[in-house]
Amino acid sequence: FGAQGEYAGLAAIKAYLNSKGESHRTVCLIPKSAHGTNPASAQMAGMKVQVVEVDKDGNIDVSHLKAMVDKHKANLAAIMITYPSTNGVFEENVREVCELIHQNGGQVYLDGANMNAQVGLCRPGDYGSDVSHLNLHKTFCIPHGGGGPGMGPIGVKLHLAPFLPSHPVVNMQSSNAGSSLGTISAAPWGSSAILPISWAYIKMMGSKGLVHATEVAILNANYMAKRLENHYKILFRGSKGFVAHEFILDVRPFKKSANIEAVDVAKRLQDYGFHAPTMSWPVAGTLMIEPTESEDKAELDRFCDSLLAIRQEIADIEEGRMDSRVNPLKMAPHSLACITSTTWNRPYSREYAAFPVPFVRPETKFWPTISRIDDIYGDQHLVCTCPPMDVYESPYEERASS
Numbered sequence: 001f002g003a004q005g006e007y008a009g010l011a012a013i014k015a016y017l018n019s020k021g022e023s024h025r026t027v028c029l030i031p032k033s034a035h036g037t038n039p040a041s042a043q044m045a046g047m048k049v050q051v052v053e054v055d056k057d058g059n060i061d062v063s064h065l066k067a068m069v070d071k072h073k074a075n076l077a078a079i080m081i082t083y084p085s086t087n088g089v090f091e092e093n094v095r096e097v098c099e100l101i102h103q104n105g106g107q108v109y110l111d112g113a114n115m116n117a118q119v120g121l122c123r124p125g126d127y128g129s130d131v132s133h134l135n136l137h138k139t140f141c142i143p144h145g146g147g148g149p150g151m152g153p154i155g156v157k158l159h160l161a162p163f164l165p166s167h168p169v170v171n172m173q174s175s176n177a178g179s180s181l182g183t184i185s186a187a188p189w190g191s192s193a194i195l196p197i198s199w200a201y202i203k204m205m206g207s208k209g210l211v212h213a214t215e216v217a218i219l220n221a222n223y224m225a226k227r228l229e230n231h232y233k234i235l236f237r238g239s240k241g242f243v244a245h246e247f248i249l250d251v252r253p254f255k256k257s258a259n260i261e262a263v264d265v266a267k268r269l270q271d272y273g274f275h276a277p278t279m280s281w282p283v284a285g286t287l288m289i290e291p292t293e294s295e296d297k298a299e300l301d302r303f304c305d306s307l308l309a310i311r312q313e314i315a316d317i318e319e320g321r322m323d324s325r326v327n328p329l330k331m332a333p334h335s336l337a338c339i340t341s342t343t344w345n346r347p348y349s350r351e352y353a354a355f356p357v358p359f360v361r362p363e364t365k366f367w368p369t370i371s372r373i374d375d376i377y378g379d380q381h382l383v384c385t386c387p388p389m390d391v392y393e394s395p396y397e398e399r400a401s402s
């Protein structure tokens, strides 16, 4: 996965710097908007993390970056940047940022998690990346999680190539033999069982298809942002008003106006048949929407229609037509058990709870299996079921079916 690529890439940077007699270069600059794997990987690669601030538009705060480069220039090893940023914007000063790092003896790690907004359109190496990874489970179709041992393929500029990882069972090219950073994973080429999925995807899409996928991913995000912008605040946009392949809906103001938080919107979306988008990342209390190229326009419209209907439900609370504690959002999601219970004493109908819009119909509805749980309690209390040994006395088939 990406994190493994980050580690491999930073280790290659470190080996390269060491080979130049610059082993004192250990500081890694990372913007505040970065994914948590970035600082974790930098730590594992033996670097010291220096956080760089982000400005009000969601971009790297260049004046803070300059100050941090100046402070650490003698020991600067690298910067880790994400492009387009996790805030869903193509940062216009990306070249300037990379140049500044290079001028001060550092290397640029460009986190490739958002390659879905770049494949076929632009190349990280052109604007200054020395090494980037590809998240195959994001941009190249391998399953998320449960896919077995992940792998983090990386691309490096020529000067870093001699330092790439080696493996005892692989014959290294003679040029790498002495300089390689060593072995970083047990399997020399990662998980061979899932790599063919990415290969087949690329082969079947072809160069034109891959460009098209990137364009549609960006188009879809902008289409949705446009449909939602008069009803929700889109937190960050580029200078021309566009987003990249994802965008952040700022639902934080509803806390004050209607006692509604991101989790309430996320849970209510289940009643409309949708899995919630990313919650509270990269900005706490917001929703980050990344439609990708995979869904058709009708599905994007259903999702937008659901968010617009939910916005109306929030307005009902704001304007006093609905109770601020017992309402379809706070009580969401509504399971079948909840809807069919003998008593119903809520200020909205069962029908409205379960079938709020015409496209959510009994024949096609995805029912949430359970109603609201206390997420925070669950996160803070480890619940061990610790079944006694006699549970295992019955034959496996019986246990599996019960």
Ligand SMILES: *Cc1c(COP(=O)(O)O)cnc(C)c1O
Pocket: 001, 002, 003, 004, 034, 035, 037, 038, 082, 086, 111, 113, 114, 135
């Ligand atoms: C997902 C993500 C990562 C981590 O990738 P994994 O493949 O989950 O290890 C790193 N950076 C960004 C910006 C991401 O979105």
